[in-house]
Amino acid sequence: MTTTSLETAQSPLLKVEKLSVSRSGISIIEDVCLTIDEGEFVGLVGPNGGGKTTLLLTILGILKSRKGIIEFYGQKPESKSILGKIGWVSQSAANIPSNVRITVRELVQLGTLNASNMFWRGGTDQYEQVNNAIEMAGLQDVEDRDVSQLSGGQRQRAVIARVLASKAEFILLDEPLVGVDRESRNSLLEFLDKLCHESQKTILMVSHDIAAIQQASHRMIYLEERIRYDGAAHCFPDLVDLAALRGIQSVHNQNYTENKLYQLENPGGK
Numbered sequence: 623m624t625t626t627s628l629e630t631a632q633s634p635l636l637k638v639e640k641l642s643v644s645r646s647g648i649s650i651i652e653d654v655c656l657t658i659d660e661g662e663f664v665g666l667v668g669p670n671g672g673g674k675t676t677l678l679l680t681i682l683g684i685l686k687s688r689k690g691i692i693e694f695y696g697q698k699p700e701s702k703s704i705l706g707k708i709g710w711v712s713q714s715a716a717n718i719p720s721n722v723r724i725t726v727r728e729l730v731q732l733g734t735l736n737a738s739n740m741f742w743r744g745g746t747d748q749y750e751q752v753n754n755a756i757e758m759a760g761l762q763d764v765e766d767r768d769v770s771q772l773s774g775g776q777r778q779r780a781v782i783a784r785v786l787a788s789k790a791e792f793i794l795l796d797e798p799l800v801g802v803d804r805e806s807r808n809s810l811l812e813f814l815d816k817l818c819h820e821s822q823k824t825i826l827m828v829s830h831d832i833a834a835i836q837q838a839s840h841r842m843i844y845l846e847e848r849i850r851y852d853g854a855a856h857c858f859p860d861l862v863d864l865a866a867l868r869g870i871q872s873v874h875n876q877n878y879t880e881n882k883l884y885q886l887e888n889p890g891g892k
């Protein structure tokens with residue numbers, strides 16, 4: 623069955639329903655339901671081991687779910703109409719070893735290779751894809767430079783440009799802000815936001831930097847085995863509310879806290 627324009631218009635880009643995944647027999651994510659529409663920039667946050675990478679790998683079909691449904695544009699993930707529409711930048715993808723000598727342009731060229739075309743033919747189409755991706759990522763000035771000589775932010779842009787060259791519409795990014803300094807982080811987030819607004823890309827991005835992602839994404843999801851929050855980024859709960867959503871209780875003894883506060887406010891007092 624092929625995707626009709628009507629189905630595409632009505633179906634969300636991604637629909638995940640009651641998804642449960644186990645690894646080595648241990649339940650990692652339970653009953654996850656979410657939908658993502660075209661053009662959304664979604665931040666996926668949560669504690670270490672909360673299941674973020676597991677969710678991404680299951681969306682990509684690498685891990686099999688114990689139960690649940692995943693659909694792209696209302697189609698099964700293996701449907702032909704989905705081919706090439708999903709791109710992934712793995713956790714620490716930008717940590718390319720320094721002994722790997724590859725230029726930015728060469729790295730981006732790799733993005734145009736896929737299962738049905740494993741050879742760089744250098745046709746007009748391929749050149750255009752690569753030029754567009756380099757331009758979108760703002761890497762024209764460094765395109766002939768070795769990737770190992772780039773800053774952390776530029777390297778991240780380079781691995782994202784590789785995905786852009788593949789023409790993927792839905793881009794999954796696992797921790798792209800790690801090792802990126804503050805200035806580069808801001809411009810990387812602006813770049814990702816622009817991809818959604820101006821190039822109709824859709825982004826699901828994992829990050830530990832809640833403050834940064836809240837400033838850039840449209841929507842945030844907090845995953846810790848289950849989804850604890852899914853809503854507008856600007857309404858993301860504060861620490862106390864988040865603790866309540868995660869089922870974390872305060873361990874402070876009320877009397878002890880009050881005594882401590884009294885001592886701090888009245889040094890030397892009894």
Ligand SMILES: Nc1ncnc2c1ncn2[C@@H]1O[C@H](COP(=O)(O)OP(=O)(O)OP(=O)(O)O)[C@@H](O)[C@H]1O
Binds near residue numbers: 645650669670675676
């Ligand atoms: N191959 C594996 N076999 C068994 N358990 C695994 C495997 N890989 C990961 N896990 C476990 O699955 C849980 C979730 O891991 P996952 O990598 O999805 O978390 P995460 O939210 O991405 O964490 P981080 O923020 O540290 O990247 C962890 O408890 C982890 O130990």
Ligand SMILES: [Mg+2]
Binds near residue numbers: 676713796
């Ligand atoms: Mg992870």
